Amino acid sequence: MNGFRLQAERPPEPQPVKDGVVMRLEHIYEVDPAAMTVFEQQDLPVWDTLRIVASRWDHLAWMHDHFADRVISAEELEEDGAT
Amino acid sequence: MTATALDDPVLEELRQILGGDHVLTSRTSRFNRTRVPAPFPVHRWSEYLPDVAVLPTSAEQIAEVVKLANRLRIPIVARAGGTGLADGAVPLRGGIVVDVKLMNRILDIDLVDRTVTVQPGINMLKLNEELKKHGVFYPDDPASYPCSLVGGRIGTSGWSLIGGRYGHTRDLVISMQLVLPTGDIIEVGDGGGRKIRKSSTGFQLKHLFMGHQGTLGICTEATLELVPRAEAEFAAFFGYPDFETAYRSTGALTKSGLATLAGVVLFDEQKVDYLRRDDEAYIPQPPELRSVIATAMYGTLDEVKPAARRLMRIARETGGDYLGDEVSQGDWASRHDRYATPLHGRLRDGTVVPMCWHCEDAAIVYSALPDVRREWHAIAERYIEGYGIFDDWGMFFYTNGPYKPWGDYLVEIDIGIWEQRLDDETWAAWVECKREIAEVSLRYGGSITACHGATRAGDVELVPLEMGGGFEVMKQIKRALDPNNIMNPGKYLLDQAYEDG
Numbered sequence: 001m002n003g004f005r006l007q008a009e010r011p012p013e014p015q016p017v018k019d020g021v022v023m024r025l026e027h028i029y030e031v032d033p034a035a036m037t038v039f040e041q042q043d044l045p046v047w048d049t050l051r052i053v054a055s056r057w058d059h060l061a062w063m064h065d066h067f068a069d070r071v072i073s074a075e076e077l078e079e080d081g082a083t
Numbered sequence: 084m085t086a087t088a089l090d091d092p093v094l095e096e097l098r099q100i101l102g103g104d105h106v107l108t109s110r111t112s113r114f115n116r117t118r119v120p121a122p123f124p125v126h127r128w129s130e131y132l133p134d135v136a137v138l139p140t141s142a143e144q145i146a147e148v149v150k151l152a153n154r155l156r157i158p159i160v161a162r163a164g165g166t167g168l169a170d171g172a173v174p175l176r177g178g179i180v181v182d183v184k185l186m187n188r189i190l191d192i193d194l195v196d197r198t199v200t201v202q203p204g205i206n207m208l209k210l211n212e213e214l215k216k217h218g219v220f221y222p223d224d225p226a227s228y229p230c231s232l233v234g235g236r237i238g239t240s241g242w243s244l245i246g247g248r249y250g251h252t253r254d255l256v257i258s259m260q261l262v263l264p265t266g267d268i269i270e271v272g273d274g275g276g277r278k279i280r281k282s283s284t285g286f287q288l289k290h291l292f293m294g295h296q297g298t299l300g301i302c303t304e305a306t307l308e309l310v311p312r313a314e315a316e317f318a319a320f321f322g323y324p325d326f327e328t329a330y331r332s333t334g335a336l337t338k339s340g341l342a343t344l345a346g347v348v349l350f351d352e353q354k355v356d357y358l359r360r361d362d363e364a365y366i367p368q369p370p371e372l373r374s375v376i377a378t379a380m381y382g383t384l385d386e387v388k389p390a391a392r393r394l395m396r397i398a399r400e401t402g403g404d405y406l407g408d409e410v411s412q413g414d415w416a417s418r419h420d421r422y423a424t425p426l427h428g429r430l431r432d433g434t435v436v437p438m439c440w441h442c443e444d445a446a447i448v449y450s451a452l453p454d455v456r457r458e459w460h461a462i463a464e465r466y467i468e469g470y471g472i473f474d475d476w477g478m479f480f481y482t483n484g485p486y487k488p489w490g491d492y493l494v495e496i497d498i499g500i501w502e503q504r505l506d507d508e509t510w511a512a513w514v515e516c517k518r519e520i521a522e523v524s525l526r527y528g529g530s531i532t533a534c535h536g537a538t539r540a541g542d543v544e545l546v547p548l549e550m551g552g553g554f555e556v557m558k559q560i561k562r563a564l565d566p567n568n569i570m571n572p573g574k575y576l577l578d579q580a581y582e583d584g
Contacts, residue, residue, distance in 0.1 A: 018359075020433055021366055029366050036435045060416040066211065067220075067419070068316035068381060073408040077392055 009045030028053055089134040089179075093155060097137055097179070100147045105138040105185070112136050116180045120422065121168045121539065122441050122500045124510045131173055133160065133180040140185050142260060142268050142303035149301070150266035152179060152569045159264075160571050161297040163203055163235035166227040166422070168442050169536035171238055171296035175573035181301060183234050189213060190304065197309040198257060198278050203234025203302045219309040222249035225534075226421035226442075237302045240294025242444075242534030244418055244481070247337075247488035248345035248381055249310060251534070253293045254485045260304035261292055264565035268303070277306050291560070296536045297571040299564050313381040317391040318415030321403030322372040326351050327453070329374035332401035333480065334449060336378060337488040339397055341390045343382035347482045348418070349492075350375040351456060354477025357497075361427055364410045376403060379415055428474050428499040431467070438474060438499030441517070445524035446483055446533035447494045458523045459496045466516045470509055473516070474499035483533050493533040496520065517541025525549055538574045546575060 014022035014030065022032050028049065033041045044052075064071050097106045107113070117131045124130075134157075139145045152159045158178030165172050174180060186202035189210065193199070194217055201210060208229045210221055224244045225231055231241075237259065241252040249255070257280055258272025271289045274282025292299055323329035333349045350358070352373045358365035378394060380387050395405065405411075428438025447455050456478055463475040476497035482488040500513060518541045521531045525548060531537045537546050547554040558580035561568075568581050 017366065020360060029361065029363050031361050031435055035429075035433050038434055038436045059420075060413050063416040063419050064316060064412065066208070066215070067224075068313040070315055070384075071412055072315050072317040072384075072387055072391060073412070074319060074391075074395060074405060075408055077388065077395065080388065 009047060011044075011046050011049065025049060089157065093151070093157070094135060096151055097135065097148065100151070101137050101139055101144055105140070107136040107138070108134075113180075116162055116165065116182060117173060119165050119167045119170060119172055120440065121170055121535075122439050122502065122513060123170075123173075124505060125502050126505055126507075126510075131175070132177065133174045134177045136162075136180040136182050138182050138185045142262060145181060145262045145301055145303060146266045146268055148179065148181060149262055149264065149569075153264070153266060153567050156567055157569060158572050159301075159569050161234070161238065161301045163232035163238065164206070164227070164230055165235075166231040167235055167239055167535060168444070169239070169296070169532065169542070170539045171536050171571070171574070172235070175571075178569075183301070183303075184232070186234075186303070187232075192217060192309075193278070194219065194309070196278050198306050199309055200277075200304060200306045201233055202304060203232060203237070205233050206230065207233065207236075214309065215312065218312050220312045221255065221307050222310055223252050223255050223307075224419060226418070228419045230422060233305055233307070234302050237293060237305060238295065238297050239534060239536050242481075242483065242493055245345035245379065245381060246485050247347070247482040248343065248486070250308075250485040253290065255308045256289070256293065257306045257308060258289060259292065259302050259306070261300040261302045263300045264567070264570040272306070280308075294536065296538050296574055298561060298574050298577060299570065301570075313383075315380075315382060315384045315387040316415075317380045317387050317394075318411045319378050319391070319395060319398065320406040320411040320414055321376045321378075321398045322368065322406050323374040323376070323402055323404075324371055326374045326456070328402040329376055330453060332398060332403050333376055335397050335401045336376065336394065337449075337482055339393065341380070341394060343380040343386050343390045344394070344488050345379050345381045346377075347488055348377040349452075349480040350377070351478040351480075353460060353475055354479060354497075357427065357475075357477040360429065364406075364414045368406075372404075375406070377411075377415060377418070427476065428501065430471065430474070430501075436501050437503070439502045440476075441498040441500060441513075442535070443494070443496045443498070443520055444533045444535045445494045445521070445529050445531060446491050447524060447527060447529040448491050449489070451527040451529065452480055452492060452494065455494060455523055455527055455529070459520055462516060462519045462523070463496065463498055466512060470512050472501040472504045472509055473513075491529075491533075494524075494529075514541040518544065521545050543574075543576055 011024040014024050017023050020032050113132045116136045158176045160174045160180050162172040162180050162182045183204040187204035188202050191200040236252040243251050258277045260270045274284035428436045467473045479495040481493040483493045484490045521542050561577045562580040
């Protein structure tokens with residue numbers, strides 16, 4: 001049978017980052033599931049986690065564009081001259 | 084004085100005014116128009132239900148509803164986005180909730196005289212999506228920017244994250260049309276012209292109807308300021324080894340005289356600890372980083388670039404380490420949309436629990452900030468230890484003055500509350516905690532609220548103390564404009580205006 005199977009999309013095991021924080025996918029922090037006994041962590045496939053993270057970056061970029069024509073970075077200031 | 088139950092003839096009369104589809108009596112329609120995001124006694128939700136919700140589409144419909152309410156002594160509570168944090172839109176005595184969300188049109192864009200006229204149910208984000216096509220912007224930017232509505236911003240006299248550059252709601256609303264508690268429709272502004280920014284004709288009535296929490300009328304139209312869309316945005320976040328160093332740096336930055344500086348936000352040590360729980364910008368920060376300052380500038384490229392260079396220099400000279408472009412830009416962009424914060428609650432043992440969000444918003448002068456901070460955290464600690472369902476999410480200090488980033492600050496302590504565990508005892512404890520926090524603000528010469536309003540239990544008891552002789556004036560105005568006490572009755576202790584008969 002072809003098609004989507006949740007089991008095929010399971011993320012790797014969590015690795016501890018610091019107290020209360022783990023990482024399964026690179027650069028994506030998660031609250032340690034061990035701390036989520038009252039409010040349980042959702043069971044998300046990898047593609048959905050990546051979709052949420054990408055959406056968050058899209059949202060932030062959209063917010064910048066909403067408020068101004070362009071964003072100046074400190075790096076750009078340094079390229080122009082000493083800050 | 085006011086009735087609290089509506090019978091079929093009243094509902095039928097409302098349907099005649101509004102149309103049947105716009106008169107809502109179902110439980111879900113009423114439950115969903117009861118609370119706001121502020122902490123709420125969820126175990127007693129049904130005590131605050133309105134009897135009916137109506138969705139008008141014109142000022143004339145609202146005027147007819149208000150006249151009916153006067154005739155039958157039915158309470159009226161206006162509700163815009165329902166995103167306020169001081170219970171202004173929470174009915175205390177049932178009655179009719181007038182929900183303005185269907186009144187969401189842009190009525191006029193005047194690019195010559197630089198105004199936009201809107202209905203109260205429009206959201207600022209959606210308004211600015213339309214204004215972007217014309218190269219202009221309406222710069223009213225609260226933490227609820229994607230979900231709050233212009234009518235509520237007027238009802239609360241809102242604060243804007245970029246108010247240090249562009250002003251706050253009261254500065255950006257030029258004039259408005261409103262329905263008085265008698266059902267009369269009037270226009271108020273600076274003098275009589277709808278688009279006049281500064282006048283000395285008559286009393287300054289616009290300010291009377293700014294921040295009244297729906298106790299003096301319902302806004303049905305507003306003419307707003309248009310500013311040029313910013314060519315450039317510059318955001319810079321700086322880390323500090325302790326709060327005291329960051330506090331002094333805040334003073335230097337806000338007094339820099341940089342006209343494009345839109346806002347400065349100081350994060351205290353407890354706030355950084357809170358953010359380290361699950362905020363991707365702060366989890367990887369080194370432990371030496373204990374306090375943070377966020378800054379943002381808006382304007383033309385020619386203004387922002389040189390100003391940004393000076394800002395960076397001032398921050399570094401006063402002990403700040405720049406946190407980098409990714410954190411600065413990403414975290415600044417997230418500041419326009421902060422209503423997801425309730426997902427970060429923790430018990431003392433680190434267990435994650437869903438908590439609602441109390442957001443204190445006192446206005447405090449710069450010189451008093453360290454002492455207020457010390458006293459507020461001590462209060463929060465006592466209640467966390469005593470009751471186990473509260474959580475200290477740290478403090479922010481935001482520039483509060485319009486068009487100037489110095490002087491006074493919007494001082495915010497965020498307290499998480501495990502609402503599902505609330506009962507009468509813990510709710511009473513919360514109200515007492517709230518009162519203690521507000522008392523500190525007054526003791527240091529501040530104001531209970533910079534922008535949310537002071538209509539909630541825990542705040543409202545102190546309003547006469549803060550207002551002094553002004554509270555008597557408030558009562559006289561309320562009695563004069565609302566002779567039957569139908570407009571959001573019970574708020575601001577204004578029932579006292581009617582106690583002498």
